[in-house]
Amino acid sequence: MKKNWLPLILLAVLLAFPLVVTSDYFLHLMILFFLWVMIGSSWNVLAGFTGQVSFGHAAFFGAGAYTAGLLFQHLQLSPWWGMALGGVVAMLLGLPFGAICFPLRGAYFALASLALGEGMRHIATISESFTGGMMGIMIMPTFVSKIPYYYIALALSALTVLSVRFVIHSKPGYYFLSIREDQDAAESFGIDTTLYKNVSLAISSFWTGMAGALYMNYMGFIDPHVVFSLHDYSVMAILVAIVGGVGTIYGPAVGAFIMVAVQEFFRSGFFGLFDYIGKTTGSASFVSAAEVVRQAHVLGFGILVVVVILWLPNGIVGDWPKIRRNLFRIQPTR
C-alpha cells in the first residue's frame, strides 16, 4: 500500500501557520475550520459510516457548549473543566436517545434526531433560571490572543480525525460499514446492530460535544438560538460532510474548508470585492449588490445542497476520480 503523506504534510503546514500569518482574521477562520472538521467528522462517523443520518447534531453541540457555560455559571468552575466534560455530557445525552431510536428501523432515527435538536432548543429557552433562557451565557475568554485557541482547536480536530481513522480501520469500523450496507446481513453474522449503532453515536456525540465546549471557550457567548440552531449547526454539519465526501475519512476536512470559505465569501460580500468596486467607481449598484450577496448566504447554502446532491452525491473526496476525469480529461490508470 502506498503511504499517504498528504495529511502529515498538511499537519506540518497547519502547525507552522500562525508563525507565518499573524492576522487575527485568518486565525479566526482557521479556528472555525477546525471546529467544523470536528463536527463534520463526527457526523460522518454516524451517518457516513454507519448509515444513521442525523438531523440533530446541534443537540450534542449545544449540550457540550452549555456544559462548559453552566459549570462556570453555577459552580464558578473554569470553563476548561467544561472542555473535559462537554463531550461526556453530550455522550450521556446521546446514549438514552440511541437506546430509544436504534431498535426502530427506517426514518425514525432521522426524525427523532431532528426532534431532539428542536426539543433541546426549547428546553434551553424555557428553563430560564437554570440556563439563562434567551439571555444566554457569557464568560470571559481566558486568552486574548487567538494563537492558543488555534493550537487547541488544531489538536482537537486532529484527534477527532485520528480517532475516526482508528475506529474505522478496526473491528467496530467494519461492523459500522456492514450495518450501513445491509442491516439484515449484519445481524445474521451475529453483529449486535443496536449496540454498534450506539457505539457509533457515542463517538459522534462525544466529539460534537467537545466542539461545543471549545466554541463556548473561544466565543465566550452562547444562547439557545445560536448553539441549537437547526440551519447553522445540524444542517451545516450535514453539508460539511456531504460536500467533502460522505463515508470518507478526510472528506469532512475538505468539506469544512470549503464551507467555511463559502460562508465567509457570502458574509463578506465576495471578500469585500463589491464594496471595493463600488467605492472606487462610485457606483451605488455595486454597494447594493454587496448587500444582496450578504443576505443571500443561506440561499447560497441551499443551492449548494441541491447542486452537490445532484451532481456530486459522494462529495469531492468520494467523487474525486469523476471530477479529475471531467476536469483534466485524464483517464484513470489502473
Next chain:
Amino acid sequence: MDVFFQTVVAGFLKGGLYALIGIGMTLIMGVMGIINLAHGQLMMLAMYVTFVLNTMGVDPYISLFVAMPVLFLIGVIIQKVLLNPLIKVETILPENQVLMTVGIGMVITEVARFAFKSDYKYVKTAYSDATFFFGGVSFSMALTIAFAIALAFTAAMFWFLLKTDLGRSIRATAQDKDAATLMGVNTGRITVITFGLGAALVAAAGSLLAPVYYIFPDLGGPFTAKAFIITILGGLGSTVGAILGGVTLGLAESLGATYLGMEYEDIVGLAIFVAVLLFLPGGFKRLTKI
C-alpha cells in the same frame, strides 16, 4: 370547566388543519418512502400566494383554488427535476432525497425572504376575528370554516384514493412499488403526481390558516416539524393515522398552552413524539391497521 371545553374546541379545530398538513406529508412518505422536510416551506409559499391575492382583494377561500394548482405545479416540478433523478444516482447514503428536500426548503425560505422581506404579514378579512357562541363556548369563525373545508378536502381525498383509478395506482405504488410496476402502473408518473398532491393539500391548509395566522418566511420550519410529528403519531404512510395524529397534536398543543403556559406549546408536541416512539412505535397505524 368552560375553559376546558373552550380549549378542547380550539384544539380540535386546529387539529383539522393539522390533519390536512399531515395527509399531504404521509402521502409523500407512503409513495416515495421519504420524509419531505420542505413541507412547511411549501405551506408558507401557499400563504404568500394567498397574501398577494388578498392585497388584490381576493378572499382567502377563493385564492385557495389558485394556491392549490400553483403549489401542485411546484410540487410536480420539484419531484420531476430534483427528486426523481436522485433515484438513479449511485450513493452511499440512502437519505439523499431527504437531504435534498432540506436544501429545497432553505431555497424556498430565502427566496420568500427576498421577495417579501422578513416582517410579519397579515391577511385581514371581515371574519378573521369574528366568533360565534354555541353552548357557552366560543368558536372562531375563520377556524370553523377552515375546519369544514379541511373536512371536505379530506373526504374528497379519501374518495379519490379509494374509488378512482389514479388513487388506486397511488395506493398500489405505496404498498409495493415493484409489484405496481409489473401491473402496468407508471410509478415514475405516480410519484410526480403524489408530490404535487401533497403540496396541493398543504397549500389548502396554508390558505385556510392565512386569515388567522401571521405570515413570515421562517414559518416553514416549525410547520415542517409539526407535519413530521403528525406523521410519526399516525404511523408512516397511514392516511387515517394522519387525521388522528393531526387532531391529537392540535388537542395536545391547545391543552398544553392552556394548562402549562404558552411557551410549552411546542414542547408538548415533542413530548408526544418521544412517548409515541417509546410506547407505540409505528403510531396509530398499529391500532387502526390502515
